[in-house]
Amino acid sequence: MTKCNEIVQDIVRSMLRAKLVDEVVAFGRGINESDIVPLFITDEKDAEKIVTISYYPCSLAKLVALYGDRNKKIGLVLRPCDARSLVELAKRQQVNLANIYSIGIECYGVVRAGSNSHQVYIFPDTVQMDGETKPLAEDVLAPNCRRCEYMVPTMTDVAVRLLPDGGCLVDANTEKGQAVLEAASIAVTDMPALDLTALKERAARWKEKDFGELKKMAAKDRLHYWLAQWEKCIKCYGCRNACPICYCKECYLEPEKQIVKNEALPPEALFHVGRLLHVGDSCTDCGQCEAACPMGIPVSKLYHMLYEELSPLFDYESGFDLATLPPVSTISDKDLTKTGVTLD
Amino acid sequence: MDAVQDRTFEPKIVGFLCNWCTYAGADLAGVSRLQYPANVRVIRVMCSAAVDPVFVMKALLGGADGVFVGGCHLGDCHYTRGNYFTRRRVAMVKKLLEVIGLEPERLELEWISASEGARFAEAMRDFTQKIKALGPNPVKERKVS
Numbered sequence: 345m346t347k348c349n350e351i352v353q354d355i356v357r358s359m360l361r362a363k364l365v366d367e368v369v370a371f372g373r374g375i376n377e378s379d380i381v382p383l384f385i386t387d388e389k390d391a392e393k394i395v396t397i398s399y400y401p402c403s404l405a406k407l408v409a410l411y412g413d414r415n416k417k418i419g420l421v422l423r424p425c426d427a428r429s430l431v432e433l434a435k436r437q438q439v440n441l442a443n444i445y446s447i448g449i450e451c452y453g454v455v456r457a458g459s460n461s462h463q464v465y466i467f468p469d470t471v472q473m474d475g476e477t478k479p480l481a482e483d484v485l486a487p488n489c490r491r492c493e494y495m496v497p498t499m500t501d502v503a504v505r506l507l508p509d510g511g512c513l514v515d516a517n518t519e520k521g522q523a524v525l526e527a528a529s530i531a532v533t534d535m536p537a538l539d540l541t542a543l544k545e546r547a548a549r550w551k552e553k554d555f556g557e558l559k560k561m562a563a564k565d566r567l568h569y570w571l572a573q574w575e576k577c578i579k580c581y582g583c584r585n586a587c588p589i590c591y592c593k594e595c596y597l598e599p600e601k602q603i604v605k606n607e608a609l610p611p612e613a614l615f616h617v618g619r620l621l622h623v624g625d626s627c628t629d630c631g632q633c634e635a636a637c638p639m640g641i642p643v644s645k646l647y648h649m650l651y652e653e654l655s656p657l658f659d660y661e662s663g664f665d666l667a668t669l670p671p672v673s674t675i676s677d678k679d680l681t682k683t684g685v686t687l688d
Numbered sequence: 689m690d691a692v693q694d695r696t697f698e699p700k701i702v703g704f705l706c707n708w709c710t711y712a713g714a715d716l717a718g719v720s721r722l723q724y725p726a727n728v729r730v731i732r733v734m735c736s737a738a739v740d741p742v743f744v745m746k747a748l749l750g751g752a753d754g755v756f757v758g759g760c761h762l763g764d765c766h767y768t769r770g771n772y773f774t775r776r777r778v779a780m781v782k783k784l785l786e787v788i789g790l791e792p793e794r795l796e797l798e799w800i801s802a803s804e805g806a807r808f809a810e811a812m813r814d815f816t817q818k819i820k821a822l823g824p825n826p827v828k829e830r831k832v833s
Contacts, residue, residue, distance in 0.1 A: 564826050614742070620784065624784065653786070679772050685797045
């Protein structure tokens, strides 16, 4: 087990012991080493089950929003993308952030459960696939992780940062985080400025690769590319159910809303576009939609592509500042000074 | 088939007009007997902000060649700030159209007040002309199962 595991287990144990939280939600071992499941931990003895490997099967933020008790104090062990989703859910009043203690783990990308049935991922740099240990190379990472540039959890209460030698540093981003570290009697270390240029370069390169070829296409070809992708859809609602930001209790895509044609398979393109319209402006590019898709539609590519267009347009970065609301449900002071039909 | 050469192409345009300004503007154009193309099918909505982006996409993916959204001038909204939201939504949908490969020009937003009947007729003429130049909606090329 890596040192990161031990530190996170330590923090969780002391949070429970000090009664800072009533329960902790984190990923841990299920029936065996390769079975990673979300755990609801109330007993500090169970903290040893927590693992922090490069596999992230579902959004914990969404689990808390769906099933968590708003009045209970909950600890969460999250990756940065899920921590951003948590902030987005808080903006939509789906979680009570005041009662949540979040522990963010620095992340250089996760691997997706693919056709290989049993894969064990050992963070930070190797992957066991089909019985052999391979380095965690770019091509085994989930596509959305290759495009990610938010490796450092700056939006969580406690940030666990990884060092190149396998060690960890722990930092508190908020007062709540400081309370957690005091309870765990961990001294806050001054963060050395880690060099992230190589990873930013990786993100830029993969963005260019993934988006570039689509952008180079003629508009008509791009349309037919997406229409062909959407025709693979079997309308399982997996993307919607996996998306941390899809929070509506009454969903547009349900047949009784009569927006999308009932019993049509593949569903009309509006099935995909409708969801894209709802969450595209605040997509955190966590990749859960694409991982959930049984038909291999590159969903997160589409969402990330739109998010990359909308983010500079609305001057909005999703998942960081609780005070900035989703761009289409708010208007800015700058808007009031413009008189045209466009935002320029 | 070259759409510009295709003289028979008459675009289908869906117009979402706000009850308080643009719809009254269209009404004025009517009672003033101003001529404008009959390509637009008007849907009256209580506010341009009541136009859910999903409606716009439903129209475009369902085969409409263009969508026109008309609202009050900024500051004149009956519900104070509705049209500011519309502007943001339209900007978002335009980006979305670009990403999925439809021309963003197929969606147009205009502020037209109740007294601007002539301007409404002109906007309809211009928009129909623009869509005619763009050609039929490429979504229709694909067989719908």
